[in-house]
Amino acid sequence: MTAGKSRFHGLRVSAVDRLTDDSVALTFAVPPELRAEYRYAPGQHLAIRRRASGAEGAEGAAAGATPAGAAGGGEIRRTYSVCSPVLGADGPAEVRVGVRLVEGGEFSTYANKEIAVGDLLDVMTPAGRFTLEPRPGHFAAIVGGSGITPVLSIVSTLLARQPEARFCLIRSDRTAASTMFLEEVADLKDRYPQRFQLVTVLSREEQQAGLPSGRLDEERLSGLLPALLPVGEIDGWFLCGPLGLVQGAERALRGLGVRRARIHEEIFYVDAAPAAPAPASAPTHSTVTAQLDGRSGSWPVREGESLLETVLRNRPDAPYACKGGVCGTCRAFLVDGEVRMDRNYALEPEETEAGYVLACQSHPATERVELDFDR
Ligand code: FES
Structure with missing residues (x-):
């Protein structure tokens, strides 16, 4: 789906599941007449819009929304990755996204504290190119925090639909209690013990003997990856999470000889940077x-x-x-x-x-x- 064809529709929240103290999964029901439009590839994301109270066309704003949470411009938009697997060729009856609370984040606070079953939100049709259509091969992902969300859709779709595929997931989080989709990932391990490899690295918690802890940075990954899997034989690498983790993982992979074309990236957080000043050669009009x-x-x-x-x-x-x-x-x-x-x-x-x-x-x-x- 191209960005030009993206559209908002009002979708009803059908479930709100608390994942951790600071994250929820929101499920939206997709009515039959819209299912073709919400057909998504594993790894894609949805933009969700919250309109200010009284804004034009407030049909799509969540019921119970307070004006204080909406930006002065009349609306705020955020993108969230779909975490559910792609089960068939027909459009989905529902789509599920994971939302982690970001300190001071207007939408994530609203999503974590206010959104309830039955609310109607404006949800854009799926977009994004951080995707993997199921095919045979050996794939791997390095994710940090909520970066697990698109990768959960990628790996669960791949393993369910492609018996000739294997996947290694390396995930890092602060503590076990703050780890999103812990149960869903554990289920994959139980269901596909031969084809799914899981390595969890916790930065703020001691783990059992033999399991790594601390931060996943370039140096760490450069030593860890060759010990875990045949780096040169991996058909696709999926890096997702904060900017620092993704850039460090890319440098580690490049240092290990992985071609850029095999590396796919999705960044979740980037600090706001001031726009670069216009060069002297920039046109005045x-x-x-x-x-x-x-x-x-x-x-x-x-x-x-x-x-x-x-x-x-x-x-x-x-x-x-x-x-x-x-x-x-x-x-x-x-x-x-x-x-x-x-x-x-x-x-x-x-x-x-x-x-x-x-x-x-x-x-x-x-x-x-x-x-x-x-x-
Ligand atoms: S709106 Fe331009 S990259 Fe997100």
């Missing part, structure tokens, strides 16, 4: 033309704003979720002109080489820029 849902328009770009912000002022239906260069929802094809991106933690090198950019991170580097959100 620029116009962006954007194609979105088959309609196109051209608008002047205001000083300092991203191309997404320009488009959103004129087309509020433009796709986005994080606005931080992490989720990839705002991906667009650069048809004409040049842009300067502040940062990119979402697009793979092949995508940028093919001409895709993140609109939320892009600033014009030429007087005319043309984007296509539909490609």
